[in-house]
Amino acid sequence: MNIPVEREAAIVLGAPVGRNVQRIKQMLMDAVNQHDRFFQLLLHEQMPMQEANLILTSSGVPRMGYLIRCMRPSWILEAAEAFDAKISSTFIKKVELPSNLPDLAIEQISWPVSKGGWSLRRSAALRHFAYVSSVALAAPMINKNYLPLSVPFAAEIAVSRTRAACAIQSKDLVLLPKPGDEFIQYFTTNAAHAVNLQNALTASYESKHIAWRLQQPDVSELAESRIKTMSATWAGGWVNAIPYEWALRLHNFAYKIASYIRLGVLNFGFVDTPGICGCGEPLAGLHWLSCVKFGGQMITRRHNDIVKVIVRHLRMIHAPTVFELAHRDLKEPRKAFIPDIETIIQGDRYFLDPTVRNPLLPSNGGDVEACDLKACDDKIKRYRDLANGKKGYIVPWFLSPFGSWGHAATEFVKLICKANDPEMTGVSTDELRYSLCAGVAVALQRGNARAYTACVTAGLAAEAGPVFYVNVPDNQRPISYDVDADD
Secondary structure: OOOOOOOOEEEEOOEEEEOOHHHHHHHHHHHHHOOHHHHHHHOOOOOOHHHHHHHHHHHHHHHHHHHHHHOOHHHHHHHHHHHHHHHHHHHHHHOOOOOOOOHHHHHHOOOOHHHOOOOOOOHHHHHHHHHHHHHHHOHHHHHHHOOOOOHHHHHHHHHHHHHHHHHOOHHHHHHOOOOOOOHHHHHHHOHHHHOOHHHHHHHHHHHHHHHHHOOOOOOOHHHHHHHHHOOOOOOOHHHHOOOOOHHHOOOHHHHHHHHHHHHOOOOOOOOOOOOEOOOOOEOOOOHHHOOOOOOHHHHHHHHHHHHHHHHHHHHHOOOOEEEOOOOOOOOOOOOOOOOOEEEEEOOEEEEEEEEEOOOOOHHHOOOHHHHHHHHHHHHHHHHHHHHHHHOEEEEEEEEOOOOOEOHHHHHHHHHHHHHOOHHHHOOOHHHHHHHHHHHHHHHHHHHHHHHHHHHHHHHHHHHHOOOOOOOOOHHHOOOOOOOOOOO
16 A cells, blocks of 8 residues: 555654654754744734734744653753744844844743743743653553553653752742652652643742842843843733734834833844933933933823723723823923822722832832832822822822832722623623733833834934925935834
């Protein structure tokens, strides 16, 4: 019947099986290279950055997950490293990051979103966790049908167990059997311990590794504070936001600015970018996030967009709500001591006042918690008399420009969700929570990009002096950026 006989190695159920180790390794490399078309399509100019990186996280990284659970870690190392390099290079090219990206930034890309990264995890680093977890889950079947184990198989299990134990936190060593214990017998008796074992081992490793990495000499105190700031509540909300509506969409320019800030790459390197803001301060840092002179109107717009998102969701649950948007009209200053939002939920009156403050500035305390406390104290002092007079509660809605939320804001979101009646509003509680938190996160990053654009424009104008466009072709005029326009 012309059926070939393979005596070295073959693909069985999606993974190489055989006795020729070199042939198996080559087949693993071939499997990695089969995904090149996928990575090329993500780099297509018509594929937005936001969608591309969501697909890369949810559909790219898992492509190696099956193989690292099936193959011996010592065999798959080379292929896993090659796959990780493709993931990393695709992200860097898509977001247009500089070629001389610091080692910390490159590594940060692979960290969990909750720790300041994009969850583009490295398969090579997780292969031992995946392998022992897979064997643990199959232990009852192995114990029933495949004992005694071959010497190479038993040795691979022992090595992977040791490597995994060395990489995780000491408090999590209870997840694995003690050295010398029979691995297969342990998980046959304790089958429930194998469920979600890989997730538990990975989380323990990441917490230990990130804490160690932040203590290395090449990590400055400012970089450590920045990463800790992005590990706070909902700091990665915009990274995970799925753009199923306009309010959750970040166009390429805004996504690029947000990514640079998250990675601590402060030299954006755009064409014609001046070194100095129009107010005289250097643009290389994060001055533009709080430039009152030229970024002020855009910072105010950022604030107003956040207010609109909150108000929309309060009205979604039919909470009586009134609001007043801030403005920068110096001739008609805004009325003093009036909060942005006043609402009534389940009979209680609340005064909400969103504020965006950079926690890395010494004047704001130097870290997220101190900045949150300072913002709360300021708002409570400002609106105490009003709240007492109307018998209401003050809710300081603190946000950092890096995306993290204050305690009062996160607690109030829980109150909004608790007050939601899905049968009346037509919106599930989970959908409401996601839409509100992701909407605020996206509005915040859009506002950051607008503030940067305003300061860049002012800096260019200051460098060039007065310009009169008389018979000047459009293609010779300075570049301008619009974070709301389709790229």
